[in-house]
Amino acid sequence: MKKSIITISREYGSGGRMIGKMVAEKLGISYYDKEIIAKVAEATGFTEDYIEKNGEYSPSKSIFAYSVVGRDRSGSSMNDYIFSVQRKIILEIAEKGPCVIVGRCADDILADYENSLHVFVYGEAEEKIKKVMASNHVSEKEALKLMKMTDKKRSINYNYYTDRQWGKAQNYDICLNSSAFGYEACADIISEIAK
């Protein structure tokens, strides 16, 4: 396989996680998502729920608040600590062998990693809202709010811990509109390129 480490960044509701799972199955390689949460929880002593809420999302919708919240005298915050442990675990996972890693700034952490393929998955708002409504059993209005808030918090976290802008095409090797192709076709495109 030419590209053995595949990172998938995604908009909320775009099916990036599902596409990542399909790619791992098609290529017969490991898939990491919730497993990272468990590893970080174990290493830090926090609950998995706390890591899930803080390992990829800013606690605030303001980049300024995020940069000052919860800092001790050394200038470190709890989120900085979680991020550094998570970073180390992602590097260890990549060392183990071929895999798909979803989210968690893995594209930036493994940017210079040889044989890596960095993917961004996005979609049309209309279709993403339908998916979020169905999977979260919420109204259209609530789905839109949830979608905006989640992507906002993901982008603040990403922009803060990397020197990049979340979702900017230039960070990735390939960006795919899952509404244009469907999940299965996106997984096929990624798998074919990886091969």
Added chain:
Amino acid sequence: MKKSIITISREYGSGGRMIGKMVAEKLGISYYDKEIIAKVAEATGFTEDYIEKNGEYSPSKSIFAYSVVGRDRSGSSMNDYIFSVQRKIILEIAEKGPCVIVGRCADDILADYENSLHVFVYGEAEEKIKKVMASNHVSEKEALKLMKMTDKKRSINYNYYTDRQWGKAQNYDICLNSSAFGYEACADIISEIAK
């Protein structure tokens, strides 16, 4: 063929034009780039050189200057006129049959066109500079300046004539980093998807 109208938007130096030609050859369909310039020149009475300089690039590096320059009492400018003729010609080309169209806001003009595939090609700065140096016989410094200026003028033109932001992943069905894959592989990926 599932996707018969392929538009390619590209960063300067990313090889988007070359990739577009390869895709047209691989699929055995028409390729439009300079042909559009000739058609617009014929329809407007301007020289091809004038159309090439004004059909895709803002005359100024400022969006404000661009929005006010050369307007008559009706509020129209020469660039508005060229854009409207170019738009009509692109729609006529798409009606004729399967083709690849490079640049000129074709992705936006044909956004709702059935069976269309909208691609954005970008690349790593280092590699793009090398390509621009070789093809324009200029120094590294001059290549970087030319690259920045060309993309700036393209983006101002695009952002002005569409309601979109040039190079934003969400405008396109797929975005490809030509430095990660090479031109030939990019053309293969696009051709396979189109099929």
